[in-house]
Amino acid sequence: MGLGERKTKGIYIDLFSGCGGLSLGLGHSGWTGLFAVEKDHMAFETFKHNLIDGKYNHFRWPDWLPKKETTIQELLTNYQSQLVELNGHVDLIAGGPPCQGFSMAGRRKMDDPRNKLSEEYIKMVQLISPRYLVLENVKGFNSTFKDSTGNRSKIPYSEIVKARLEELGYKIFTGFVNSACFGVPQNRTRFIMVGVRKDQLHSELDPFSILEELREPFLKEKQLPSKPVSVRAAISDLEQSSSEIIYHSGSENNGFKQLNYTSPKRLTPYQKVMRKGLQSKFKPNSLRIARHKPETVEKFKKIQSICAPGKGLTDEQKQLIGTRKQVITVLDPSQPSRTLTTLPDDLLHYSEPRILTVRENARIQSFPDDFEFKGKYTTGGSRRTQECPRYTQVGNAVPPLMGEVLGRLIGLLNERSS
Structure with missing residues (x-):
């Protein structure tokens, strides 16, 4: 039985899906996928095998989109009218733009072309206007950069993305989350951005406080210890x-x-x-x-x-x-x-x-x-x-347990803002 055969929290799209760690977690938390975007054929082969053709299927893949690797740019070029028609019918856009340009381990240049993928993410948000957003990235996404002349920028790239999303009508919350707090046996701290479309905000909400509330019940349900897993x-x-x-x-x-x-x-x-x-x-x-x-x-x-x-x-x-x-x-x-x-x-x-x-x-x-x-x-x-x-597929992935917790978080935001 596929994951989609139960009451769903809503419909989501996974951008920069990789092999499917975030989608797997969202599916386990009760979300139904519409489609996912991944450019690498090996990563998408893994995704398709498990999450479209396999036991973890929870997607209602549209007929107009081939089930194959693709890029957001190709989507925007070839299927813009279909994307526009999705406006009002998608609850969540999730994803983590490839992070090499932001990684503290790399050279972290502002003009790394991989950083521009965030702009494509923003274009998709503008066209589809989902109710909620989740963007996951490395800690360096929230740090300043050197530009091509060697000068350090005054604001981190995350603030640029945040400002652009706020212009589109979203309230943006940001924070750092360590996956080890949610049962993942790995100290993996990531920058998380949660967006709530302003017409969905009917009360003061703090997603990161809610995330902390979720921690103990989540671990207890999984029968995992409260202390980090070794x-x-x-x-x-x-x-x-x-x-x-x-x-x-x-x-x-x-x-x-x-x-x-x-x-x-x-x-x-x-x-x-x-x-x-x-x-x-x-x-x-x-x-x-x-x-x-x-x-x-x-x-x-x-x-x-x-x-x-x-x-x-x-x-x-x-x-x-x-x-x-x-x-x-x-x-x-x-x-x-x-x-x-x-x-x-x-x-x-x-x-x-x-x-x-x-x-x-x-x-x-x-x-x-x-x-x-x-x-x-x-x-x-x-x-x-x-x-x-x-x-590489495994190393780049969002841990599925972390994806599941994020899925539950957005579900709770939906309940508390309605």
């Missing part, structure tokens, strides 16, 4: 040292191997959430193990021996290891993970000398075990900016 509690059943390793692909001797997953008799509360409704024999996909060279394994062992768990290598330690890599962190098993990125070798396992599998990353992002990822596992070189393989 990495070990999330992925201990995926450790390789106590599991059978079997053939995955390539040559029999030198090809890739994978974990032959068997569910332990006792799952942690978090693992129970990730495997809800699944038989113990069910094996998730994306369990392929990275093919590390022997010298890489030795380097990882050395890093694990000198790196404080949960902390990045210091400059002195990097020199000792002989690496120029900007970020390497060994996970602390007793704490939530550091923020996942799209680079799989930013994080090392807490007890095994290796990077994490895609499935382990997916667990840390709160994707359920039966959500299947499609496409290549990794990509490199010049293709890194043009392709969205599995590791």
